[in-house]
Amino acid sequence: MVKIIDKRKINTQIPAVSILNQAIPVLKKKNFAGIRNIILYDEDRRKGKKALGTYYPLSPTRADIKIYFNWYYNLPDELKNSDTYLMFAVIKILLHEIYHHIVHGQDRLKTPDPEQEEKDADRWADGGARYVFDCLFTNKDYKKEFKRIRNLIKKYKEKASVDSVPQLVMHKKQNDKKNE
Numbered sequence: 001m002v003k004i005i006d007k008r009k010i011n012t013q014i015p016a017v018s019i020l021n022q023a024i025p026v027l028k029k030k031n032f033a034g035i036r037n038i039i040l041y042d043e044d045r046r047k048g049k050k051a052l053g054t055y056y057p058l059s060p061t062r063a064d065i066k067i068y069f070n071w072y073y074n075l076p077d078e079l080k081n082s083d084t085y086l087m088f089a090v091i092k093i094l095l096h097e098i099y100h101h102i103v104h105g106q107d108r109l110k111t112p113d114p115e116q117e118e119k120d121a122d123r124w125a126d127g128g129a130r131y132v133f134d135c136l137f138t139n140k141d142y143k144k145e146f147k148r149i150r151n152l153i154k155k156y157k158e159k160a161s162v163d164s165v166p167q168l169v170m171h172k173k174q175n176d177k178k179n180e
Ligand SMILES: [Zn+2]
Pocket: 096, 100, 118, 121, 179, 180
């Protein structure tokens, strides 16, 4: 069983532990095989990095996943106030890193290069997060909220203020490095 460790001291507004505890049971167990801990941090403290999450290999088959939360402060209030968006964002970050685990820790998927891997990880994570919502909520009103969130992100993107926050559409991350 994957252990969730919450090391946040500042960015605690998002109920991430409860979100993960809801999401993980509806996802395929085999995708988590080899994952030891999911660790929640205020921020990515590696020099020159500001990832949303990190895949952290412990051995060829085992790994930790780290999720960072300082993007919360860059959010426009409309997104800060959307529980749907916050939940989607946390699940998407988790699944993005799980995708790296499937490629590097489980060898079940292949990608041609790191750049393509980032795109594939995002697409896979986006679909997976939608799947979790589908499983958890019989009321499908969240789909309307997804649409509203997408439009909000588009609007704020034009003002270049939401580049480093989790996206609800497929996006290309700048500065991608393997295993991020
Ligand atoms: Zn990545």
